[in-house]
Amino acid sequence: MLFKKMWRDIIYHKTQFIAIFIMIFLGVFIYTGINSEWNGLLYHSQNFYTETNLSDGLIMGESFEKEDVHKLKENKEIQDAERRAVFQVHEKSNVSKSLDVYLLEGTSLSQMKVMSGETFDLDKTGIWINQNYADENNIQIGDKITLENQGIVIEETIRGIVLHPEFVYSASDNSITPDFKNQGYAFISANQFQYTNMIPFTQILIKTNNENPEKIIKQQLNDKNMTYIDKEDLSSYNMIQSEISQHQAFADVFPIVFLFIAFLTTITTITKLIINQRLQIGVLKALGLSQIKIFTHYLSHILFITIIAAILGYILGPMIVPEIIYPMMRTIYSLPELYAVPLDISILLVILVIVISFVISFIVCYHQLKESASQLMRPVVIKYKGHIKKEKSIWKHLRFYEQWNLRDMMRNKVRSLMAIVGIAGCMGLLFCAFGLQDSMTGMIDMNFKDLNQFDIQVNVNDKANIDDLKAKIDGSTLQQNVIEINNQEKSQTYAITIQENTQYMKIIDTDLKEIPLPQNGIALSYKIAEKYNVKKDDIIEWRLLGENNWVKSYIKDIIHTPSTQGITMSKEEYEKTNHQYQVTSIVGKDKDIKNEVGVNSIQYLQEDIKEGMDTMMEGMNLMIAILVLAAIILGSVVIYNIGTFAYIEKIRDIATLKVVGFQDKQVKKILRQQNFFLTLIGICFGIPFGYFLIYIIISTIGESMDLLIQISMLTFVICIIGTLFLSTFIMIIITRKTKHIDMVSALKSIE
Numbered sequence: 001m002l003f004k005k006m007w008r009d010i011i012y013h014k015t016q017f018i019a020i021f022i023m024i025f026l027g028v029f030i031y032t033g034i035n036s037e038w039n040g041l042l043y044h045s046q047n048f049y050t051e052t053n054l055s056d057g058l059i060m061g062e063s064f065e066k067e068d069v070h071k072l073k074e075n076k077e078i079q080d081a082e083r084r085a086v087f088q089v090h091e092k093s094n095v096s097k098s099l100d101v102y103l104l105e106g107t108s109l110s111q112m113k114v115m116s117g118e119t120f121d122l123d124k125t126g127i128w129i130n131q132n133y134a135d136e137n138n139i140q141i142g143d144k145i146t147l148e149n150q151g152i153v154i155e156e157t158i159r160g161i162v163l164h165p166e167f168v169y170s171a172s173d174n175s176i177t178p179d180f181k182n183q184g185y186a187f188i189s190a191n192q193f194q195y196t197n198m199i200p201f202t203q204i205l206i207k208t209n210n211e212n213p214e215k216i217i218k219q220q221l222n223d224k225n226m227t228y229i230d231k232e233d234l235s236s237y238n239m240i241q242s243e244i245s246q247h248q249a250f251a252d253v254f255p256i257v258f259l260f261i262a263f264l265t266t267i268t269t270i271t272k273l274i275i276n277q278r279l280q281i282g283v284l285k286a287l288g289l290s291q292i293k294i295f296t297h298y299l300s301h302i303l304f305i306t307i308i309a310a311i312l313g314y315i316l317g318p319m320i321v322p323e324i325i326y327p328m329m330r331t332i333y334s335l336p337e338l339y340a341v342p343l344d345i346s347i348l349l350v351i352l353v354i355v356i357s358f359v360i361s362f363i364v365c366y367h368q369l370k371e372s373a374s375q376l377m378r379p380v381v382i383k384y385k386g387h388i389k390k391e392k393s394i395w396k397h398l399r400f401y402e403q404w405n406l407r408d409m410m411r412n413k414v415r416s417l418m419a420i421v422g423i424a425g426c427m428g429l430l431f432c433a434f435g436l437q438d439s440m441t442g443m444i445d446m447n448f449k450d451l452n453q454f455d456i457q458v459n460v461n462d463k464a465n466i467d468d469l470k471a472k473i474d475g476s477t478l479q480q481n482v483i484e485i486n487n488q489e490k491s492q493t494y495a496i497t498i499q500e501n502t503q504y505m506k507i508i509d510t511d512l513k514e515i516p517l518p519q520n521g522i523a524l525s526y527k528i529a530e531k532y533n534v535k536k537d538d539i540i541e542w543r544l545l546g547e548n549n550w551v552k553s554y555i556k557d558i559i560h561t562p563s564t565q566g567i568t569m570s571k572e573e574y575e576k577t578n579h580q581y582q583v584t585s586i587v588g589k590d591k592d593i594k595n596e597v598g599v600n601s602i603q604y605l606q607e608d609i610k611e612g613m614d615t616m617m618e619g620m621n622l623m624i625a626i627l628v629l630a631a632i633i634l635g636s637v638v639i640y641n642i643g644t645f646a647y648i649e650k651i652r653d654i655a656t657l658k659v660v661g662f663q664d665k666q667v668k669k670i671l672r673q674q675n676f677f678l679t680l681i682g683i684c685f686g687i688p689f690g691y692f693l694i695y696i697i698i699s700t701i702g703e704s705m706d707l708l709i710q711i712s713m714l715t716f717v718i719c720i721i722g723t724l725f726l727s728t729f730i731m732i733i734i735t736r737k738t739k740h741i742d743m744v745s746a747l748k749s750i751e
Helices: 002-012 014-051 064-074 131-136 214-220 233-275 278-286 289-331 346-369 389-397 398-411 413-451 466-473 526-530 571-575 605-649 651-659 664-699 712-738 742-745
Strands: 057-061 078-091 094-104 113-116 127-128 144-149 152-163 183-189 204-208 227-232 454-462 476-485 493-499 522-525 539-544 553-559 566-569 584-590 599-604
Touching: 002 014, 002 289, 014 233, 014 278, 014 289, 014 605, 064 078, 064 094, 078 214, 078 599, 127 131, 131 152, 152 571, 214 227, 214 571, 233 278, 233 289, 233 346, 233 413, 233 605, 233 664, 233 742, 278 289, 289 346, 289 605, 398 413, 398 664, 413 664, 413 712, 454 466, 466 476, 466 584, 493 571, 522 526, 522 712, 526 553, 553 566, 566 571, 605 712, 651 664, 664 712
Parallel strands: 094 183, 094 599, 127 152, 493 566, 522 553
Antiparallel strands: 057 204, 057 227, 078 094, 078 144, 078 204, 113 152, 127 183, 144 152, 454 584, 454 599, 476 493, 476 539, 476 584, 522 566, 539 553
């Protein structure tokens, strides 16, 4: 009997129970879905690192000998060490397609994973090329590839197609997304390469059981000019860890709004259900049903809905959410496999949601059902408490509409709070979605329109005729190198850009104003300044990678550099540090210079990079669409639920107003006015909540990217109007019911 009654109750109050179901389902669905997504990214990346024995760190210098590797291995703290060389080449038939080729002397550390073809062997000739580059350029096993480096022509057979743990993320200096079509990496055995003696070995991979091995390394190498980079500081490793942290933070914050609304709805629903059925409960008690049975009956309403919603969310979240996000991840990160791995701890959320729902329902039921049968059969007497202080201060200045709505909101605080929270959540999600879009668009425009205004970047070697190339592309020269900034804790590398002028590469300060190249000092990236807690007019020490002498430079400006962090300085200022200006690139207008001597590679800003940006924005637009959809669902469910609740509670009041002469449009105005007022309050709270979500997401972005929160006025207008429109539209639907009130039923005495 009670089971059938439960179903009748749920069907009769279907709006409220559907709202509870949707909110709990979405909260658990999003939490478990995103957790399984980032945990899958973590699981597969760590498996890849373990399987390939990723080195613990990388030693970089001008040149290392075999004896240096032996010295390192002599120390018990160093478990293993391997030397390797790296040089850049381009395809002979297409200068814009460049490869970083690594000459290997060992195969135990940072091993490549062969996806197809032969296993890498130091005794085998040929080249092993990375999978993404091969796929984009339709390269097959057995093909011959002709490469060129400073006039030296290299012809090798493709022996294998591979992925490497150090290049899970591999974007160029001027881009945020990888350009797999034009940039790649490859491996050749140093034993089998005919030009090995001509190329310096500038890197040593190490495996160590010491948490801070830099001091040991320097001692073993007799303070040889070198820089040690821990694997956590490598851009690839750091980027994927930042991505995981970002999604983890999103999963922890995002579902809170849905679950909070669900719990508030639970309180109001079970309270109203019991109050409306006081007579029935009194009769059941009078007929001899025990308190426990009645208690269990009303608890079962919420628990039944909660358990189904939580379990469905737990099952469907990991199945659906990762499949939405992973296509974008695969365009950025190169992993052998990537699929969802549910987080074990996610089941705790399901249990927690059920427990909280049970506790809330138990407290409400205990409070409402503790009365005797005779007391329950009497109607609830609403005590008039007179005006509270807040009402007294403004009451006489309000019209009837405002007085009526103010009193109603004060008497139904939980319902009003639920409406405000729901609308704030809706507004916050909309604001987060469009704010992120503004910020990403702003970063892209800053990088590729405001700062980098060249069409082509020509990377050259010492055989190039610089003046001739400059004239052909109407260009400006620059030198790009890697530096180490002096830090007492551990070494970390950054970029240094020495510019001839700012014709094509502008710089902007922290106020986003264009400034000239600093004289008598350097310009330091904002994120580095923030990390090392330095500011304008401070002194910073740096040195070129492989050098021994530190340079002290005066920080003249702090600048924003969206995609590459480091130091920017003028040619004249660089030469004052006793360094010779050596041109590594020329930027200018797009011209046909593919057959010029001394050209290592060519990068086209608009063609090569724009495609990557478009891919990234497609993924961003998908995330924005998901956020907007979530906002619409949240707002619609909350507003419709609250509006229906309020309408049912006020049927007698509305009927009374109509009897004393109020027209339908006046009654609708009263209801809509309250909704409008609550919506405005929710919007005011939603804006900072949305800003907080944006800050959480952006704060977890890797150190290599400087993403500013940029929100246009149009975003404010769209989000506010969108929230108001959604709220107004739903209230119009609800208030249309006032025409069809059964006046006799609404006004008859309570039996």
